[in-house]
Every structure is written in C-alpha cells, then in structure tokens.
Amino acid sequence: MKTEALHAAYQTEEQPLHHQFEEVSQQNESYVVGMWVFLVTEIMFFGGMFLAYVLYRWRYPEAWYEAHTRLDIPLGTTNTVVLLTSSLTMALAVHFAQLRNKRMQLAMLGATIGLACVFLVIKAFEWSAKFHHGLVPGPGFLWDGSVPMPQAQLFYSLYFGMTGLHALHVIIGILVIGVLALLTFLDHPLVKNDFIPTELVGLYWHFVDIVWIFLFPLFYLIPK
Amino acid sequence: MSTAAPVLHGESPKAPPSYLQAGHTIKSWLLTGDHKRIAVLYLIAVSVFFFFGSLAASMIRVELVSPRGVMLESDTYNKVFTAHGIIMIFFFLIPAIPAVLGNFLLPIMIGARDLAFPRLNLLSWYLYMAGGLCGVLAIAFGGVDTGWTFYTPYSSMYSNTNVTLTIIGAFIAGFSSIATGINFIVTVHKMRAPGMTWFRLPLMVWSSYATSLIIVLGTPVVAITLLLVVMERVFHIGVFSPELGGDPVLFQHLFWFYSHPAVYIMILPAMGVINEVITCFTRKRIFGYHFIAFSSLAIAGLGFLVWGHHMFVSSQSMYQGMVFSLLSYLVAVPSAIKVFNWTATIYKGSVRFQTPFLYVLGFMGLFVVGGLTGLFLAAMSTDVHLTDTYFVVAHFHYVMVGGTIMGFLAGLHFWWPKFFGRMYPDSWGKLSALLIFAGFNLTFLPQFVLGYLGMPRRYHYYYFAPEFQFWHIASTAGASILAVGFLIPAVYLLWSLKYGEPAGPNPWGAKGLEWTIPSPPPTTNFLETPVVREEPYAYDAEAEEREDQSKEPIRA
Amino acid sequence: MNFPLMPDQASNFARPYDALFFVLTALTILFTVLVGALVLYFAVRYRKGNRVDRSGAVESHLGLEITWTAIPLLLGLVMFWWAAKLYVDTRQPPADAMEIFVIGKQWMWHAQHSNGVRENNELHVPVGVPVRLTMISQDVIHSFFVPQFRIKQDVLPGRYTQQWFVATKPGKFNLFCAEYCGTQHSEMGGYIYALPPQEFQKWLASGGDKKRPNQPTMADLGKALYDRLACANCHGSQDSERGPSLYGLYGSKRRMTDGSVVEATASYIREAIKNPYAKINEGYQNTMPEYRELTEEDLLNLIAYIRTLGTAKAPGPVLGNAGPAQIEGGIR
C-alpha cells in the first residue's frame, strides 16, 4: 500500500504514539481503516434515500420529469465543477502534506474551503429560488406548472432531503478542514509532521464529492 | 492459550493497580478512555434500562390478566408496550453484550492494550446515554404509542405522542452502535497481538466482528429512515405518506432492512459467549472451529437478504415474498451448524455444572425453540395466520430472552470474577438459573398457543375472545417467577462486589488471554505484549480428569 | 375456565394450513428433543469425575458437518416449498368469487356488498361460496384478520389489497385488526357471520338488518356520482379528444405516455381518478381534473360503476350510440 511506503519514508519517532498501539505505522493504518469503515456507514446512510429515489422515480416518471425541469441546470453544473475542483485541491493538500510543504498544504486547504463555500453560496441561491416559487414541500407547497402534478412534491421532498443532507456534509467538511488548517498553521502536535490527518480529511472530502456526482445527474439531468 | 512469558502479576507486590483502582474520582470514570471502565459504565446503564424495560413488561403482564384490562387506559397500555419494546431493543439488548462484554474482552482476547480508538469508545457511551436520555424524556413527557417498529403513516402523520423525541433518541443511540462497530472492526484488523492469526481468534471475537459488520452496514439505513419519518412528521417533507403519493410500505422495507439484521446484532454476540463458556466448562476444544467462525459471517451476510419476511401480509408481491422466505430458510442453516457443533463439543468433555454452564444449557434449549418457531414465521402461508399475533411475541422472546439474555447472563457470570475480582455464591447462581428457565417457559410457551388461537399482539383488550384468558393468566404467573429469577442475581452480584471471595486470575481454570492477567486487570491489560503460539481453547478434558482423580478437587 | 388449543377450522384454508402447522410443530419438537436430549445426555454422562472413556475426542469431522448442514437445509427447502404453494393459493381468488368491499378506518371496519348493503364491524358471508374482499384504508395501516379462517391481509391507505376465502361452516367468528393502528386498535374488530347460502341471500335481500327497500347498489351510487361530477363530459362511450372511453376499461391493458403498459385494476382506476397525473394514457395530456376530495367509499362506488361498463373480457352494455365492438379490450 502506498501509505505504508510513505510511513516508512516519512514517519519516524517524531509522531506521538498512543498507548494502545505498538508502533506508529499500526496507529496510522488503524486511522485509515477506521476512516474507510466510517465512509461505508456514510454510504449506507445516503443509500436509504437513494433507494427511495429509485422507487419513486420508477413509479412516477412523468412527475419526475416535470418536476426536474424547475431545477437550474447551469447552476447545478457550475456547482459540480466547483466541487470537483475542490476535490482536486484537497488531493493536492494531501500531496503537499506528504511532502511536508506546509505553505502549499495550507494554501490548498484554504482553496478547498473557498470552493466549498462557493458551492454552498450557489446552493443557497438555488434553494431560495425554490422557496420563492413555493417549491418547498409541506402544506404551502405550490406547483404552478402547466400541468398539475402532485408527485412533484415527492420529488422536492427528496431533492431537499438529499441535497440538504449533502450540504450538511459540506458544512461539516468546511469545519473539519478549517480546524485542520488551523492546527497545521499552529504546528499543533496533533498534526505536526503527520500527514495522516490530512489524508483522512481528504478521504472524507472525496466522499462528499462523490455523493454529489450521483446527486447531480439524478436530480438535474433526468431524460424525458 | 500460551504466551511467551506468562504475565501473571496479580500476586506480586509491585503489580500495577487494577483498572478499578486507577483513579477513584467520578471524573476519572466519566473521562476514562479505558475500555474496561467504559464496559462497566455500560453495564450500569444497560442494567438500569433493563430494570425499566422489565417494569413495563410487568405492567403488560398484569394488565392482560383480565380480558378488560386491570388498571390502564388503552392509550397508556399502548405507551407501555412501546416503551417496553424500545427500551429493551435499542437501549438494552443491542448494546448489552457488545458494549459490556465485548468492550471489556475484545481487546484482551486479542492481546491488545485497548481498542483502537478509546476516545471514540467513550464518545459512543455518551451518545448512548444521550439517546437514552431522549428516550426517557419522551416517556416522561407523556410517552410514545407507535410500537417499537414506528410504522408509517401512523407514526408520521397520525400519532400525537412524542414520536419525534423518541426517534431522535433511537437515532443517537444508533450512532453509538456505529461508533462501537467501527472501533471493533479496526481493532480486530489492526490490534491483534503477534501470533494472533485470524484462525487463532477466540470465536467470541469472530462473532463480535460479524456483529460489527452488521452494525456498520445496517444502522445507518435505519438512522436515515427514522430521520425521514421525523422530517415528514415535523416539516411535512414526506416520502412515506400516501397523501403525498408516497408509499407507507417503503418505510417497512427500509426499517426491516436494518431491523432484521439487528436481531442478529442481538444474537451473534450471545453465540460468541456460548463458545467461550461451553469450552471452559467442558474442558474441550471447540468442535468445528472454522464452521462456527464462518457461520457467523454467513449469518451476517444472509441476514441482510431476508428482511421481507416481516412483510408477508403487507401487500408486497408474491414473488418477493417467495425470495425472502427461501432466504430465511437458508439463514437458519448457519444457526443450526452452531447448535450442532456445540452439542458435539460437550461430547467426551469434563463437564462442570456451575452457574455459567447452566445458562449455556438454558440457551441451547430456548434458542432452539425460538429459532425453530422462527421457521413457522419464515414459511409464507403459516406466517399469514401467525404474524402480528402472540406467536411472534413468543418467538422473539424465546430468541431474545431465551437466547440473548441467557447468553448475557452466562457471560456475566463467567467473566464477573474477571470484571471485579470477586466470586459470587454459586448455589444462588444455580438457583436463579433454574428459576429463570422455569419461569421463562411458563411465561412464553402459553403465548405460542395464544398466537395460534389468534390473539393479536399489541392488544389491550380481548373481551370478544374471553377464551384466551387461561393462557394469559398462565403467562403472567410465569412472569412472576421470572421476575424473582432476575432479581436474585441482581442481589448476589451486587453483594459479591464487597463480600465475595477474591477470585484470583483464573477461578475457572479457563484458557484464553483474559485469564492470564490479574482480576481485575490493570489499566493496560498486559504489561508485556503477549505472543500467541497456539490455537484457542487448548483444553484437554482427558488429562484434566486424570489429574483431578489423582488429587482432591480444588473447587467443589 | 377453558383452555382451547386450536382455533376453529372454518374456511377452505384451515385444514391445509393446520396440516403444515402440525408438521412444523412436529419438527420443532423433534429437533428440540433431539438437541435437548443429546446435550443433557452428554453433559451428565461426561460430568466431571464420572469415570468414562474420554479418549479419542476429535475437534472436527467433515462428514458430520456436512450431515448437519444438509439435513436442516433439505428439511427447510421442503417446508419452504410446501408453504409457498399454499400461500400462492391464498393469493389467487377464483374468477367467479363474490366480491365484497372493505374499508378500514380508525377504529372500525366498514363493509359494502355490491348490491349496496353496508355493515359496520360485521361481515356476513355465505358458506361454500368463494368470497373476495377488496380492501382499503382511509387513514393508517390496518390488517384484516380472521383466525378461524387462517387469513390475514394488511389494509393500506392509497392502495387496494385483496383477500379471498370460502367459509366452510356456518357460525360466528372473530374479526380482528391485526396491525397496530392507534388507541383503540384492540377494539377494532367484530364478527364474521357465515350463513348457509339461502339464509345469506335472504339476509342480503333484506338489506342486512336495516330494512331499506330499493337499496341502491354500489354501481347505482357510482353512476349517480358519475353523473353529478359530469365525468361523461370527457368520458363517453368512445375515445374522444377530451378523454379515453371507460367502456371495457376494467381489466384491460393500457399503454402510458412513457411506453409502459399497465393493467387497469381497481387500484389503477382509483389512482386515475384521485391522482390522474401519476400515469398518463398514451395520446392524452393531463387535462383531467383531480378528484382528491372523493372518499374511499365514493371511489369504490365509481369503480363499481365503471366495471358495469364492461370488462376487457366481457364488454358491457351499450349506453351511447357506439357499440363496444369498437372498443378493443387490448392495448391501446
């Protein structure tokens, strides 16, 4: 495994070892394995909603098509690009962390946060437009389409539910990356000379990105 | 299991303090990272929840003595059985064995100083407590009446009780499970002592590992499902309500996708305990180690494919039903493999009828009945008549109380001396084991008959079928015996904490790394990392008998 | 006090059901006794201190493992097959079954016979005649359970479910709601009265217990509603621009705009009225108004009426000037 080779190369006694571990490499691998298992739980977490989506789309293709026409494809596309770019900057942050290039690592983390914020801002625009048009599910739901379409509400329930959950993950990501950047900046012992935290956060961030890669076509690009 | 240098520090004066003595302040407990202390915290918490769950059970049983109820309103009755189900499942049974026995033993059994992530472990306890608090508050503020299954649209649109708070409680407790699951998986993968290969793992570790896999794959699904119910309830952002074009049965699919595997979250750890106890008290190597190990994984895997057997009358299609029924029969096979292997383990052993072993015997008998009656329910046409009747109630109490709680009690009595360094009076232990076994059967055998007669579950009244009463009275009588049976251990175990005879590192003459260290163990478990050179369960019944017969037995 | 051991066998399903149930019981007892006896025998015989031969114990034995994997597997497959076959029977009503409509709501059962007779928390059925129940709920999920008939079927909001049976002996049997549905779940029940056929006919003709001459049938009620809501403006005897004809609709195959083909079952027609935009017929727009305020009872009546317009197999009476011959039952 690539990580292991890197441990050998970079990690030495400098890294603090927790009492339950025998050696640093064991500790680091534990963290990475733990992160992967956590991501599996995340996949299952979103999985329940994806299942609901599949079922209803299959059952109400018309409504799905009609309802999706109200989504803003250019904005969605922009957001996809923004998020993909942030994944790239995150990957670079990990890369520079491994090279112990603190300055570049911080820059890349900052860029990731910036892009994530851009994503959220665009998202906020989209959402407020939906609010304006009464497309928020609930008693006040208002479908002014050319044709009445009660299941449009179902579509928007899932739209808000899934993109909302995703946005929550983005926000958590911003916080975590922020803390990581701060600690790195301060040379805190938790992260000093240790690229594993950055790698873990990176894994998480790629996951957030991948979820969006699924959400975007499923909601914005429904073929007739 | 032999280690390179046996680490027996118990008697030496320079021995490090035990985990119980490493700090006496409340803070030292509440901020501990020590898996053993966290296990004790869990033990206290689950016992409290078991007490409240049992209190609710007692109310149910009293109420059903008469066809028109005894003291409760229908609404209250509904809240009581819901509280009983939710407390027992989410706050007692799911954490019971993994978080108490598993937490304490898993690292020691594989020769580690702690779990991989001690702080995550502590967090998981706090999450559990927070979830439990929500549950308790929900009950205190008027209760919930949905049943533990939260079926929509009743839960999301109709019930006007504290559904939201309860669901939040279950949701948070779910994340506590997930944290434990992640921790166990990483620990088993990365923390094994030198020489502790996968096939030298004690089978308890295998089953904890399989349990963790289920937790990690299943719990998030129920978490999101419950969250959707809350969204529908609070914000009317619904996906289950038929008024929105949603499908209420989708909820059932998502719910059982977790909750069927969850029943294996409950039974697998108990099965793990049985392996450890049965080998020790028969002084035998386990029969068919590999088959037992892989059957745990088979249960974990197949367990995810049978959820639809809870829905044979829910309007799912006939063909769906057939697949689920067939797979349910397949998932029964690994359980059968385990049962037969345990039976074979006893053969030619050197059997000691001490308290833990009595519970193993209880487990074997009751789990088999519970499992086999599961097959009535897995058969599509028999389930049509039996579903949502007391037959189901009897089935799951047989597997959960007769299976899991027997396993839990077996484990608790087996490792109690390891936990606290003191023995309990074995004769009281045996007495209560017998009472529990008898009381249990008297409580729940009549319920099979009731179910077959057609007594629906979650029924407060049955005055339109007064002929059910005889069986209800029998069941309540049994529950009274059961109550005594459960109270006795509570008393003598607490008593033993102070007055029990000191146990020494290995009171049972058991094998396994946990018995090579002092009781109670020091904070880091091992002073030197053990090196494992042997398979687990290195017992030899024949040799021990020869030795015993040549000298006076040490312990009666 | 009496202690009954089994419920009455009062429907065609009861006997075959009990046969399977008893075989499963026998298997359970067999395996419990087998495992229990072996465990106890071994434990006692090999108890500590008992001088018996303990030599030659093995740690594993492939033959044994295969045996005790294969036997439960085979037995299980047999049980599965037997049960599945029975289940399929219980889900396939004969074509000539008498139809009764059931609506569940918190907390009562409401039944309606096709001649319009209604009853609450009671259901009268003839002995010896296949009866098919079409059921729906107005609120939460309920479950229609008659222990003496060995039948149970959940009753859902928003979707029809079906159950059928033949009562085989006259008598009064329990009707329970078996799916938890709120406060009075345990009181949501009543009785099934199975009457000999002649008596049943008499009962039905007299409009149940309430004497109401010229009771309108369900189809009559549906027709009245159909007229009142002016459905005929768009749905005549022939397909028109405004809407497809409903003649010969029931049971036919309909093609939707997305190309899928759907069978016009009761559930389909219900949705077409209550939620017309869920699926749109090929060649049409979604111009039909939603009739969301209709109650489940209204919907059942409308469907009953639409069915008198002929089914795919047997085109109905000609009301307009166009004969049903032009309305093909097949895919359109």
Ligand code: HEA
């Ligand atoms: C610890 C928990 C636990 C365990 C282990 C099981 C184990 C099994 N359960 Fe159970 N079950 C529950 C807890 C559990 N269950 C609960 C809580 C419910 C109700 C939920 C609710 O609605 O509230 C439920 C409900 C339930 C239903 C739905 C009933 C209904 O609502 O209609 C079904 C249906 O198939 C079922 C089947 C099974 C099967 C096939 C097994 C199998 O795994 C059993 C396998 C074991 C054996 C078979 C015994 C050992 C084998 C032998 C001795 C060899 C002989 C074997 C053969 C001949 C095959 N269970």
Ligand code: HEA
């Ligand atoms: C771990 C899980 C677990 C455990 C241990 C139990 C334990 C018991 N359960 Fe429970 N039960 C469930 C899980 C469990 N149950 C679930 C999930 C449901 C379904 C809920 C639903 O439908 O949503 C259920 C439902 C259920 C019902 C059906 C209710 C209904 O459908 O209307 C009944 C009825 O008899 C019952 C009885 C009992 C009894 C007698 C015990 C006994 O084993 C309890 C024994 C203990 C005692 C009898 C008390 C011991 C004494 C004390 C701790 C002191 C108490 C103090 C005083 C009495 C003063 N249970």
Ligand code: CUA
């Ligand atoms: Cu209706 Cu229970």
Ligand SMILES: [Cu+2]
């Ligand atoms: Cu199940």
